[in-house]
Amino acid sequence: MKNRTGTAGTPRIRPRTVVLAVAAGAALLASTALIAPAANAAASTLRAAAAQSGRYFGAAANSFQLSNTSFTTILNREFNSIVAENEMKWDATEPQQNTFNFTGGDRLVAHARANGMSVRGHTLVWHAQQPGWAQNLSGSALRNAMVNHINRVAGHFRGQIHSWDVVNEAFADGGSGGRRDSNLQRTGNDWIEVAFRTARAADPNARLCYNDYNTDGINAKSTGIYNMVRDFKSRGVPIDCVGFQSHLGTTLASDYQANLQRFADLGVDVQITELDVAEGANQASIYERVTRACLAVARCTGITTWGVWDAASWRSDNPLLFDRNGNKKAAYNSVLNALNSVSGPTPPPTTTAPPPVTSTPPPGGGACSASVSLNSWNGGFVATVRVTAGNAAIRGWTVRIALPGGTAVTGTWNAQASGSSGTVNFSNVSYNGQISAGGNTEFGFQGTGSGPSGTPTCTAS
Numbered sequence: 001m002k003n004r005t006g007t008a009g010t011p012r013i014r015p016r017t018v019v020l021a022v023a024a025g026a027a028l029l030a031s032t033a034l035i036a037p038a039a040n041a042a043a044s045t046l047r048a049a050a051a052q053s054g055r056y057f058g059a060a061a062n063s064f065q066l067s068n069t070s071f072t073t074i075l076n077r078e079f080n081s082i083v084a085e086n087e088m089k090w091d092a093t094e095p096q097q098n099t100f101n102f103t104g105g106d107r108l109v110a111h112a113r114a115n116g117m118s119v120r121g122h123t124l125v126w127h128a129q130q131p132g133w134a135q136n137l138s139g140s141a142l143r144n145a146m147v148n149h150i151n152r153v154a155g156h157f158r159g160q161i162h163s164w165d166v167v168n169e170a171f172a173d174g175g176s177g178g179r180r181d182s183n184l185q186r187t188g189n190d191w192i193e194v195a196f197r198t199a200r201a202a203d204p205n206a207r208l209c210y211n212d213y214n215t216d217g218i219n220a221k222s223t224g225i226y227n228m229v230r231d232f233k234s235r236g237v238p239i240d241c242v243g244f245q246s247h248l249g250t251t252l253a254s255d256y257q258a259n260l261q262r263f264a265d266l267g268v269d270v271q272i273t274e275l276d277v278a279e280g281a282n283q284a285s286i287y288e289r290v291t292r293a294c295l296a297v298a299r300c301t302g303i304t305t306w307g308v309w310d311a312a313s314w315r316s317d318n319p320l321l322f323d324r325n326g327n328k329k330a331a332y333n334s335v336l337n338a339l340n341s342v343s344g345p346t347p348p349p350t351t352t353a354p355p356p357v358t359s360t361p362p363p364g365g366g367a368c369s370a371s372v373s374l375n376s377w378n379g380g381f382v383a384t385v386r387v388t389a390g391n392a393a394i395r396g397w398t399v400r401i402a403l404p405g406g407t408a409v410t411g412t413w414n415a416q417a418s419g420s421s422g423t424v425n426f427s428n429v430s431y432n433g434q435i436s437a438g439g440n441t442e443f444g445f446q447g448t449g450s451g452p453s454g455t456p457t458c459t460a461s
Helices: 023-029 046-051 063-067 069-078 103-114 139-156 191-202 220-235 256-264 283-296 330-340
Strands: 056-061 081-084 118-126 163-168 207-212 241-244 269-277 300-305 368-377 380-389 397-402 408-413 423-427 440-448 457-460
Touching (some): 046 056, 046 069, 046 330, 056 069, 063 069, 081 300, 103 118, 118 139, 118 191, 139 191, 139 408, 163 191, 163 241, 191 220, 191 380, 191 440, 207 220, 207 269, 220 256, 241 256, 256 283, 269 283, 283 300, 368 397
Parallel strands (some): 081 118, 118 163, 163 207, 207 241, 241 269, 269 300
Antiparallel strands (some): 368 380, 368 457, 397 423, 408 440
16 A cells, blocks of 8 residues: 555555445355354453464564654564554665665564564555656666665565565556556566566565455456466466455455455465554454454454554545544554454464475486576566485585577576676575475575576586
8 A cells, every 4th residue: 555654745545435235246145254263261361362373363564663662562572573654665775776774674573573573564566655766767777777676675574574465556546457557567467477586586485465456356357367366376387375455444355354364265375464443433354354254264364454544544534543632543443353253273374385386207316407487578587496416415415507699697596606698607506505304495596687597507516
């Protein structure tokens, strides 16, 4: 979503009438009602109640808010996940090309670690809140900048992020179910796939999510995203989860739970990522129904509210669980009661990245092999290289790759490159040289021109 704080003008709430009940959802409602699990001993905080079923309950924050003792008292007591409201976005992390600033994000991560919280990363790529220099790029220059940005940001936070919103809000509103026109979309229809493959190489153990709004029911937009996720899963594109922002008014789509379930049935986790609900007679009820919908879907791994209290919300209609003085609202009690209704852990949602798949038998003892997968576009490419150990563990490796004439390496991650053109040797870095027998690791590089077409060679030590 848009910048919630620190910008001029009145925050704008996108119209959400497009996601209310549609004919296709009515038929599904009968077989997928909002289900209340059985009762359990009551926990006294949201984080403890959510943990009973193996889920998280999180909130968005900005690092400057951590200086407010009243704010952090609520944050630390009630939430076990945190997401940066603004400070991990492109304009904040790379204000000038190749000049990175992680101060705000690092402070939030440190706070999370100190208080037993996980961290959601938001967001690696978005058509909005791009720095001015990126807004002025197009074509291969923008594509290369996007890949470099993902590598640097996800690489910096590697191992510290539970789930990344890799791509945010790439689909259009309305009835087409198609992609949003943006400078990123105009680099080629494969840009989302490239972003996910790049993020997997840069932070292999994070959950990789697509995130969007106005997807609360079964409608043209959510179906367009559903079709993309189904395609990605069928082709092995590394997508692990889908985020449903759920910026809600005074009604909730009748097929909300059915929509979550159909995505979960594709084999991805689902997460409520930016929940807030307009204040009014239905606020507590809607919060409860959203919570129970998540609890009823085994692969719904957590809920995040877009802020902690009404005083800091991007909306003016008091949409959060705590009022402007930090007092619990009726909506808070409805959520806590719903979370406490769980009798025990649900069938465990997937919480770690899937293990790498070895597509060919490992080579003989003391040896290694390498394979390359490419994502190419006009004028550039991203190469992901998998290094597989043989029947004995190895302590280091070097992969030799011949590049076509006119091709140049412009960036490398998880490896050291001996050059940028011709035949390039890529060697392990400190943390990925040791590979157990039959195990594997991955590194990647991006370049201009055409990607390599030959079979790489691997030498183990």
